[in-house]
Amino acid sequence: MIDWGWVADHLDHVAFRTLQHLYLAAIALAIGFAVSFAFGVIAARWRPVNVVSTAIAGLVFTIPSLALFAALVPVTGLSILTAEVPLVLYTLVILLRNVVAGLQAAPPDVREAADGMGFRAAGRLWRVELPLAVPLIIAGLRVATVSTIGLVTITATLGDALGGLGFFIYEGMNRFFLTEILVGAVPTILLSLVADRAFVWLQGRATPWAPPRGLQPESNA
Amino acid sequence: MTFVTETLAWLTDGDSWVGPNGIPARLLEHVEVSILVLLIAVAIALPAGLFIGHTRRATSLAVGLANVGRAIPTFAMMGILLPFTQAYDPALGFTLYPTVLAMIILALPPILVNTYAGVTEVDRDIVEAARGMGFRGGQILRDIEIPLALPVIVGGIRSAAVQVIATTTLGAILAGGGLGRFIIDGIAQNDDGMLYGGVVLVAGLAMLSELLLSRIQRVAQPSGRGRLPRRPFLQLAELPPREAGI
Amino acid sequence: MSAPARHASGATVDFEHVSKQYDAHAKGTPGAVNDLSFHVPAGRICVLVGPSGCGKTTSLKMVNRLIEPTAGRILIDGVDTAGRDVTELRRGIGYVIQQVGLFPHQTIAQNVATVPRLLGWPAARQRERAEELLALVGLDPGRYRNRYPRQLSGGERQRVGVARALAADPPIMLMDEPFGAVDPIVRERLQNEFLRLQEDLAKTILFVTHDIDEAIKMGDLVAVMQLGGKLEQFAPPAEILANPASEFVARFVGADRGLKRLSLSRVSELDLRPAVIARVGDASAEARRRSATDPFPYLLLVDESRRPIGWIADAAIPSEGRLDERLAHSMSPLINRRTTLKDALSMLLDADVQAGIVVDRTGAVLGLVTADMIAERMRETAGDARFAAVDLETIERAGAIGAIEGAAQPSEPAPT
Secondary structure (H helix, E strand, C coil), rough: CCCHHHHHHHHHHHHHHHHHHHHHHHHHHHHHHHHHHHHHHHHHHHHHHHHHHHHHHHHHHHHHHHHHHHHHHHCCCCCCHHHHHHHHHHHHHHHHHHHHHHHCCCCCHHHHHHCCCCCHHHHHHHHHHHHHHHHHHHHHHHHHHHHHHHHHHHHHHCCCCCCCHHHHHHHHHHHCCCCHHHHHHHHHHHHHHHHHHHHHHHHHHHHHHHHHCCCCCCCCC | CCCHHHHHHHHCCCCHHHCCHHHHHHHHHHHHHHHHHHHHHHHHHHHHHHHHHHCCCCHHHHHHHCCCCCCCHHHHHEEEHHHHHHHCCCCCCHHHHHHHHHHHHHHHHHHHHHHHHHHHHCCHHHHHHHCCCCCCHHHHHHHHHHHHHHHHHHHHHHHHHHHHHHHHHHHHHHCCCCCHHHHHHHHCCHHHHHHHHHHHHHHHHHHHHHHHHHHHHHHCCCCCCCCCCCCCCCCCHCCCCCHCCC | CCCHHHCCCCCCHHHHHHEEEEEEEEECCCCCCEEEEEEEECCCEEEECCCCCHHHHHHHHHHHHCCCCCEEEECCCCCHHHHCCCHHHHHCEEECCCCCCCCHHHHHHHHHHHHHHCCCCCCCHHHHHHHHHHHHHCCCHHHHHCCHHHCCCCHHHHHHHHHHCCCCCCCCEEEEEECCCCCCHHHHHHHHHHHHHHHHHCCEEEEEEEHHHHHHHHEEEEEECCCCCCCEECCHHHHEEEEEECCCHHHCCCCCCHHHHCCCCCCCHHEECCCCEECCCCCCHHHHHHCCCCCCEEEEEEECCEEEEEEEHHHCCCCCCCCCCHHCCCCEEEEEEEHHHHHHHHHHHHHHCCEEEEECCCCCCCEEEHHHHHHHHHHHCCCCCCHHHCCHHHCCCCHHHHHHHCCCCCCCCCCC
């Protein structure tokens, strides 16, 4: 069923697409994280900003990715921007909520103790609120990373220049060629699972002080 | 701004609204498939979640499966299912089946996890009090745990539903029906009007269903209406609707 | 607690017509405060006590300006706090709250060194100070320094909270129900340990509680506050119990304030009744004769070091031979000179022979105490001018220190 010869012939291409997959995801995550972090610090402090950004994020959320990618095609053509703008947007939307919730996660007694001991506002943010936000920020990064790895595959619909490993899935589907589909799908799934586990591991390492977290129910925007 | 006029033109064109490739037909396909998938997923995940939540048995197995299920990208899932569905049915195995199966698998974790977590999170004192008054296990589940967990359970179904509706769009890549057809065909035929019309329809349907389901969830709240809590993302079951789109 | 032990590292705190009004519409605001004035001398514990919503916590938080007064001044060592830089002010005031507020992401040692770090101490000195303080509050630094707060029990967290507040050796400590979140046994232990610490530290402490017993036990001075932030009475505990200034105070301290007063006096204040004693091996006849001259119908048998062995009823003393341990048929509770009268009375009620044996540190007999003596003492001091206009220097605090060493209390297990 699987054409191993084809796989062997295309190892270079697979490596290339894997790297492409990773950097498409990495760019989106890096930009999304930087923006959501800066914005989250403001939104956590300033309620109107939080309310407005939450509403906008909720709206962006509901738009299916294929629609958002496609919507940009006439504007930005089939360039990398067409892929990255939605990727960054989704990342941002996920991370923003977690950054804000994280920064607000410091219990009232901890804040009060910090104030009582003479922390200035910046000191409290940097030394108390931010460290306590780490678990939720990492949880957000985990969700955003796995989600972005998945979303990169959809960018294959935007043309051969994009798609990462999704290229093989998409082309394989168009050519009715199972081997190629699997060459795209299997590494994507592995990538996603590895990223997921990596963040779980990182979570434990980065926050030895936090109690282990159980399974959480779904939240709704 | 030409695409705006083109979109409006396409949306208002009478031809767009008739025939098997017309908007009503595609919308119906989209909704049909989504509802079918959702029903199957609820039929599997809801009883399983209730069982696990009530008995606290097999929790780690369920948690493990849900975690893996959540981490698998939908498009890749569709890809990996293809060989099997095609072997089963050479015709539909390349179009409808992988999408539907992937969507079912995708819809299971949020429903399962929320049902399980909702039941588990019911205040133990209340359950204890009920037991003390002589409730049987089944009565506790029916009269106490399910009603109190209902908002969380409905929340899970809502997430699953929005994801499923968005994923149905992806079915178009595999020559499936639904509203995604217009997007894929719009790109392929370089028809911006159709492309944007598709985008507008897909986004509109997604938002509409989200709105409708949040209403339902609000009604499920024991106190009647109330603000729904907005929790941060902790796990992948909380993936936003468009993941659905993955 | 006697005065000479004090070298008063604390500062004085003065409230001058301090008020805090809140917007009537605002919900969930803390209690208002109305024209509060009092003076806390350096090195004393002043307890603010009253029902919830009486403004006691608000008053406390106005000292470190977590809440700003709407009127009046608060002076520390005569300097108006309003004029000081707020963060500098707070770094110079220890702050302990009920929920402790330990930083969950930092180790115990890091938590304790928080203020020294803010003050820019060198790392080595921070570490040293943290270890020293952990030991001071009874937590083995080797075991605790690298743990995280969630790995500690409630009582241990409270100790860390106290250590953290003491870290920069502030002259003033604010403590808001610091022992409120732990069970009664742990609370009692923490209270006693804290009082013992305070004997050496001599900080000026403002202490908030809703528990009148805690107020009486912990306070050199007690400020009883009423709803609306009104100060009802500001006086030493004994004065509050003996002469409540108002109906509200009388009700707040409770109908058993007579009994509570017992806990403010110690056995050392009584003129002990001499016991008729005899050593093991003494001649029985001589002992019998001596015992007969005393109205108390028992002879106390002691060992070589005058440590009590037990009572022998006068009638049971043999007319010849030597006294023998087997003659002693019952024993009374042993009482320390620092035992409170309340505890002493309680022990007497349980005893066969209605006399408590007061012993010194070596366990040797000093004398006897009876229920009559205690009752007499209470009659003497009811409305006693000495208690009413009591000089701060002569206040005996509510049995706290005595309780640690006294035979009355369950022995204090070594802090873990």
